Amino acid sequence: MDTMRGDTIGADAPDVAAIAAAHRGSRAALIAILREVQAARGYLPEDALRAVARHTGRSLVDVYAVASFYHSFSLKPRGRHTVCACLGTACHVRGGQQVVEALSRELGVRAGETTPDGEFTLETANCLGACALGPVVVVDGRYFAKVNPGKVRRILSQARSGVAAPEAADGERALVTEAVCPECGRPLLDAARPIDGYPSLQVSAQCNGWRGRARISCVDGVLDGAPENAAALERVRLFCPHCSAGLNDLLRCGECGVPTVSVLAGDGALVQMCGCGEQRVRRAEVEGAGARREIAQLS
Amino acid sequence: MRSLSSVEDLAALRQRLAGRGERAIPTIVIPAGTCGRANGALDLVRAAKRELLARELVGRIGLRVTGCHGFCEMEPSVLVAPHGTFYPKVASEEMGRIIGAAAQDRVVTDLLFADGEGERIERQDDIPFFARQTRRLLGRNQEVDPTRIEDYLASGGYAALAAALAAGPEPVVAEVKASGLRGRGGAGFPTGAKWEMLARQPGRRGKFLVCNADEGDPGAYMDRSALEGNPHAILEGMLVGAVGTGANEGVIYVRDEYPLAIRHVSMAIRQARALGLLGERILGTDLSFDIEVVRGAGAFVCGEETALIRSIEGKVGEPRQRPPFPVQRGIDGKPTLINNVETWANIPLILEKGAAEFAAVGTQGNSGTKIFSLVGKVKRTGLVEVPMGATLGEIIHDIGGGPVGAAAVKAVQTGGPSGGCIPAARFDLPVDYDALTAAGSIMGSGGMIVMDAHTCMVDVARYFMGFLKQESCGKCFTCRKGTQRMHEILDDITRGEGSPEHLQLLEELALAVKDTTMCGLGQTAANPVLSTLRYFREEYLEHIRHGRCPAAVCKALVTYSINEACTGCGACRRACPGEAIRGASKERHVIDSARCTKCGMCVTVCQFGAVAVA
Ligand SMILES: Cc1cc2nc3c(=O)[nH]c(=O)nc-3n(C[C@H](O)[C@H](O)[C@H](O)COP(=O)(O)O)c2cc1C
Ligand code: FES
Ligand SMILES: [Zn+2]
Ligand SMILES: [Zn+2]
Numbered sequence: 001m002d003t004m005r006g007d008t009i010g011a012d013a014p015d016v017a018a019i020a021a022a023h024r025g026s027r028a029a030l031i032a033i034l035r036e037v038q039a040a041r042g043y044l045p046e047d048a049l050r051a052v053a054r055h056t057g058r059s060l061v062d063v064y065a066v067a068s069f070y071h072s073f074s075l076k077p078r079g080r081h082t083v084c085a086c087l088g089t090a091c092h093v094r095g096g097q098q099v100v101e102a103l104s105r106e107l108g109v110r111a112g113e114t115t116p117d118g119e120f121t122l123e124t125a126n127c128l129g130a131c132a133l134g135p136v137v138v139v140d141g142r143y144f145a146k147v148n149p150g151k152v153r154r155i156l157s158q159a160r161s162g163v164a165a166p167e168a169a170d171g172e173r174a175l176v177t178e179a180v181c182p183e184c185g186r187p188l189l190d191a192a193r194p195i196d197g198y199p200s201l202q203v204s205a206q207c208n209g210w211r212g213r214a215r216i217s218c219v220d221g222v223l224d225g226a227p228e229n230a231a232a233l234e235r236v237r238l239f240c241p242h243c244s245a246g247l248n249d250l251l252r253c254g255e256c257g258v259p260t261v262s263v264l265a266g267d268g269a270l271v272q273m274c275g276c277g278e279q280r281v282r283r284a285e286v287e288g289a290g291a292r293r294e295i296a297q298l299s
Numbered sequence: 300m301r302s303l304s305s306v307e308d309l310a311a312l313r314q315r316l317a318g319r320g321e322r323a324i325p326t327i328v329i330p331a332g333t334c335g336r337a338n339g340a341l342d343l344v345r346a347a348k349r350e351l352l353a354r355e356l357v358g359r360i361g362l363r364v365t366g367c368h369g370f371c372e373m374e375p376s377v378l379v380a381p382h383g384t385f386y387p388k389v390a391s392e393e394m395g396r397i398i399g400a401a402a403q404d405r406v407v408t409d410l411l412f413a414d415g416e417g418e419r420i421e422r423q424d425d426i427p428f429f430a431r432q433t434r435r436l437l438g439r440n441q442e443v444d445p446t447r448i449e450d451y452l453a454s455g456g457y458a459a460l461a462a463a464l465a466a467g468p469e470p471v472v473a474e475v476k477a478s479g480l481r482g483r484g485g486a487g488f489p490t491g492a493k494w495e496m497l498a499r500q501p502g503r504r505g506k507f508l509v510c511n512a513d514e515g516d517p518g519a520y521m522d523r524s525a526l527e528g529n530p531h532a533i534l535e536g537m538l539v540g541a542v543g544t545g546a547n548e549g550v551i552y553v554r555d556e557y558p559l560a561i562r563h564v565s566m567a568i569r570q571a572r573a574l575g576l577l578g579e580r581i582l583g584t585d586l587s588f589d590i591e592v593v594r595g596a597g598a599f600v601c602g603e604e605t606a607l608i609r610s611i612e613g614k615v616g617e618p619r620q621r622p623p624f625p626v627q628r629g630i631d632g633k634p635t636l637i638n639n640v641e642t643w644a645n646i647p648l649i650l651e652k653g654a655a656e657f658a659a660v661g662t663q664g665n666s667g668t669k670i671f672s673l674v675g676k677v678k679r680t681g682l683v684e685v686p687m688g689a690t691l692g693e694i695i696h697d698i699g700g701g702p703v704g705a706a707a708v709k710a711v712q713t714g715g716p717s718g719g720c721i722p723a724a725r726f727d728l729p730v731d732y733d734a735l736t737a738a739g740s741i742m743g744s745g746g747m748i749v750m751d752a753h754t755c756m757v758d759v760a761r762y763f764m765g766f767l768k769q770e771s772c773g774k775c776f777t778c779r780k781g782t783q784r785m786h787e788i789l790d791d792i793t794r795g796e797g798s799p800e801h802l803q804l805l806e807e808l809a810l811a812v813k814d815t816t817m818c819g820l821g822q823t824a825a826n827p828v829l830s831t832l833r834y835f836r837e838e839y840l841e842h843i844r845h846g847r848c849p850a851a852v853c854k855a856l857v858t859y860s861i862n863e864a865c866t867g868c869g870a871c872r873r874a875c876p877g878e879a880i881r882g883a884s885k886e887r888h889v890i891d892s893a894r895c896t897k898c899g900m901c902v903t904v905c906q907f908g909a910v911a912v913a
Contacts, residue, residue, distance in 0.1 A: 088517030143337030
């Protein structure tokens with residue numbers, strides 16, 4: 001390994017530095033850091049391992065040993081989509097092996113490999129915890145039950161088209177491609193002011209006497225996220241900017257318990273959004289100094 | 300909600316929540332654990348919300364999204380509480396009818412559960428799958444939305460903590476000892492005795508409690524369901540443990556393959572902290588205890604105690620020699636007690652009911668209930684909870700409904716890679732730690748994989764040996780090489796290249812690996828081989844002597860053919876990736892065995908069952 005190269009690239013690894021800093025003083029930090037670096041980079045390239053070693057004070061040998069011991073880590077680039085087939089006992093006795101072989105044949109790669117076009121990484125797992133539904137295949141976090149070789153092609157084509165439908169069956173982030181006010185039917189989505197690269201929902205907001213505009217990430221379905229930001233939507237009332245109909249719903253988020261915000265998606269589906277999410281401001285961003293302070297206080 | 304500053308505060312809050320009347324109105328309960336979601340439960344949740352809005356029933360009909368109730372095969376399902384009406388496999392379009400009926404206190408008869416041709420059954424509790432269980436733990440999953448601490452409190456949650464605080468350390472440990480609870484992680488070590496050992500350790504530098512949620516047994520998911528469905532019960536169990544042992548730090552080590560469990564447990568911890576149920580001076584008492592979630596990274600051996608500790612410390616998860624035992628030297632050198640998820644989940648029950656009532660279920664020396672993951676070739680699959688000492692037959696036939704199709708049930712595999720296969724002739728065995736060990740398997744953590752005439756026992760042994768070969772950390776030579784060699788031999792046999800001497804060699808290797816390895820992985824690695832050799836030697840010999848796989852599983856020993864049921868529809872011909880099938884339209888097709896790769900595609904696409912594998 002060329003030290004020069006490692007050093008220069010390492011110095012350019014501010015992402016690793018930030019991740020390592022966030023974990024300073026935490027137990028098991030190394031595994032958690034590697035997981036986050038992998039999430040950010042897609043895999044664990046050599047320069048990232050070097051940077052992790054430098055920022056954690058562990059030797060490169062140590063870091064490499066951990067990265068190669070645990071199956072969750074990948075030292076090779078991964079595809080855009082991850083296809084993971086279960087080879088646990090329950091899935092095995094129901095023909096899981098044939099499913100893996102079919103996937104392997106369709107994709108032209110073996111388990112653990114990535115297709116040359118960078119689209120798919122094929123993996124196997126020892127058990128995905130849905131044993132009653134075996135054989136199980138998980139594609140990008142979405143579970144497919146009772147899979148057999150005949151269903152493989154359809155699963156892959158579904159994976160290629162992605163989870164763009166608002167009614168994503170797995171409840172992972174539901175991308176609203178088109179959203180209108182349930183009351184007046186006028187559009188709420190604004191492509192010109194994206195959050196996280198996606199169009200955001202533009203609504204009116206009211207909070208402690210302040211009135212202004214709020215933007216909500218459209219990538220968030222009702223069932224994603226964590227509760228610490230729950231208060232945000234509980235305190236902020238949201239309205240349609242066109243007809244002023246209230247959008248805060250009486251129904252509470254199934255995940256965190258705060259009232260949700262209802263909008264109608266393009267195909268007529270009612271999508272409910274919740275303020276829960278890892279980082280509040282990403283999810284329900286409220287413009288205007290007064291409101292921003294209010295939200296900042298809640299963090 | 301404000302942070303609670305005393306036990307009285309907690310009681311008052313619980314009373315206020317219980318009195319809100321949320322539980323009195325008819326409530327649509329939708330199980331949406333990982334299994335439910337895989338079956339489309341979240342679409343049902345959305346449909347339910349839409350219907351409640353459209354019919355202006357918000358406030359009159361409740362909606363509760365919960366973890367798994369156990370009947371995963373029938374998901375997405377709906378339970379209408381409190382009456383207990385059960386609707387299996389509900390399509391989103393039917394949600395309106397179900398909600399409409401619930402609002403008028405009616406039942407939608409044509410959507411009810413029916414067992415085959417049998418008559419429809421209205422209430423969940425009357426369905427044999429549920430009726431024959433004792434659902435002490437699983438039954439609570441349907442009462443709470445796991446993401447709302449309010450639900451847990453309203454259904455009596457954290458009362459065991461209050462009772463433990465009132466009782467003090469020694470009585471708490473004494474109660475757990477008296478309950479006879481044994482560890483649910485596999486070894487069955489008495490929990491109270493383990494707690495007592497930790498309580499006696501000097502605690503100046505602090506002590507750890509660990510919840511082992513690595514659930515490595517492939518085919519088992521009891522722990523996932525507990526973590527996803529009722530995480531506060533585990534936190535409460537650990538808090539009671541902290542009272543009893545003087546521990547001040549807790550870790551829940553969750554396997555990486557369980558993202559929803561990680562999410563729900565993390566949420567529960569945050570909620571408990573916000574209420575002052577975790578942290579410094581809990582409920583205004585001297586108890587200080589906090590819990591951190593540590594995620595695994597996909598290594599089976601990390602479920603072993605000493606490897607688990609290393610992994611928690613951020614190191615390579617290799618086991619080490621014991622003693623010193625974790626209770627003496629664990630995480631960061633501090634005394635550490637490790638219990639399984641289900642063990643922790645039982646603790647609140649013991650404190651609530653009292654040891655005597657807890658032990659009233661089960662048998663002498665094996666008290667309480669145990670959850671099993673009843674999967675594989677069985678008609679009704681899912682999670683089932685039974686008193687310890689129930690027989691295998693009761694679980695597989697009475698609750699599980701026996702075989703899926705015409706093929707008879709042949710065996711059941713218990714205990715995962717450390718366990719073994721028990722033949723159907725021994726299904727009168729009671730399920731407890733001692734009886735299953737005597738039969739050459741182990742109870743393990745609760746995986747129960749049913750096998751029928753279409754399961755090859757040599758293939759099963761080969762499967763487990765492949766698993767163990769892959770998961771052996773490699774530290775002990777005999778484990779690393781022994782599992783590899785046994786796998787090679789088994790692989791040869793499944794390819795028709797075995798000899799009778801191979802069986803003797805297998806037995807010798809098995810004993811060598813058992814006796815010369817350090818951790819439980821190696822010590823039990825031979826069980827799948829030894830138990831199948833013991834009960835299914837004939838199947839091995841059939842492979843060896845006649846090059847025949849009686850179950851028609853071993854690829855090298857089977858041939859595919861098309862029988863007279865073929866209608867000549869051409870589905871198999873079009874699907875065959877090897878272009879090995881020929882035939883004119885509406886005429887019986889044939890498989891060219893020279894080109895056939897035995898991939899199974901034709902079997903799955905044929906609608907007439909015309910492809911024979913033998
Ligand atoms: C190879 C190996 C893997 C294990 N995996 C697990 C596991 O996934 N979950 C678990 O609770 N115990 C597992 N155990 C058992 C633990 O070492 C330990 O006995 C258990 O967590 C103690 O908790 P209990 O007394 O509550 O059963 C495993 C043991 C071995 C040897
Ligand atoms: S065995 Fe495949 S999900 Fe458990
Ligand atoms: Zn389920
Ligand atoms: Zn075979």
